[in-house]
Amino acid sequence: MKHPTPVSRETLRLTHRPCSVLGAGRLTATLWRTDEPDAVYDFNVVRTDATTGEVTQRFQPDDISDFIRLTQLLAAEVARDQTLDPRSRDNLACLADALEEVMPSGFKFDGIRCPTEGPAFRSLTVLLAVLWDESGLDFMNRPSNQHVYRVLVSLDGWLRGAGPVAGAVPDDLDPLDIREVFGVCPICGRHDSYRNLHREQWFVCHEHQTRWFAGENILSTWRSESPEDWQQNITDIGHYRIVYPLRNPSVAEVND
Ligand SMILES: [Zn+2]
Numbered sequence: 149m150k151h152p153t154p155v156s157r158e159t160l161r162l163t164h165r166p167c168s169v170l171g172a173g174r175l176t177a178t179l180w181r182t183d184e185p186d187a188v189y190d191f192n193v194v195r196t197d198a199t200t201g202e203v204t205q206r207f208q209p210d211d212i213s214d215f216i217r218l219t220q221l222l223a224a225e226v227a228r229d230q231t232l233d234p235r236s237r238d239n240l241a242c243l244a245d246a247l248e249e250v251m252p253s254g255f256k257f258d259g260i261r262c263p264t265e266g267p268a269f270r271s272l273t274v275l276l277a278v279l280w281d282e283s284g285l286d287f288m289n290r291p292s293n294q295h296v297y298r299v300l301v302s303l304d305g306w307l308r309g310a311g312p313v314a315g316a317v318p319d320d321l322d323p324l325d326i327r328e329v330f331g332v333c334p335i336c337g338r339h340d341s342y343r344n345l346h347r348e349q350w351f352v353c354h355e356h357q358t359r360w361f362a363g364e365n366i367l368s369t370w371r372s373e374s375p376e377d378w379q380q381n382i383t384d385i386g387h388y389r390i391v392y393p394l395r396n397p398s399v400a401e402v403n404d
Pocket residue numbers: 333334335336337338353354355356357358
């Protein structure tokens with residue numbers, strides 16, 4: 149008989165101890181989390197007979213509703229992990245929230261934000277859509293520190309879960325201090341240079357996941373790039389919110 153490779157207690161403790169055990173009805177899920185180098189989750193599901201204590205992985209139709217509840221619990225549990233990328237967390241949180249609408253349990257997902265569900269989210273989305281362009285154009289023409297458009301961009305970032313300080317109060321900015329011809333991020337007053345999307349140049353702020361159009365063929369670096377480069381740029385910044393940048397009107401006039 150072949151014996152398994154001996155594993156030290158320390159290794160076992162660090163790599164195999166479950167991080168969570170979740171239950172719904174007769175179903176139990178054990179959840180493991182490992183770091184390699186990013187967090188990876190594994191889980192199993194078993195059905196326990198309440199009378200005999202026997203465990204099986206064979207299920208019956210009555211178990212399906214418990215499966216839904218268990219799925220909800222698993223999604224909520226993993227979504228709490230702040231080291232996961234925000235998009236995965238939001239997807240899982242939304243799944244948990246959507247299942248709550250299907251099968252209400254009164255379960256509260258403390259600390260989990262679900263930005264694509266709920267009447268408040270929908271109301272704010274409509275509000276943003278109505279005010280966005282008019283406010284943004286006014287911001288371009290008459291920029292000011294207290295302009296409502298800066299609040300809208302910040303609110304939009306919060307709803308999207310964009311960036312580590314999404315939803316933060318915008319920094320104090322004096323438009324007359326802005327020297328960048330193509331403008332800066334309306335939230336923080338900075339930029340991380342630009343990317344080419346074929347012939348188009350887009351300035352970006354990675355922290356707030358914003359981008360704004362500078363022009364077409366106004367900077368020539370795109371000529372030395374390939375379609376693969378542009379595809380990578382779309383992957384990197386395509387989902388960033390297109391904003392009206394903060395520009396210093398006097399700087400813009402001189403260079404236009
Ligand atoms: Zn920014």
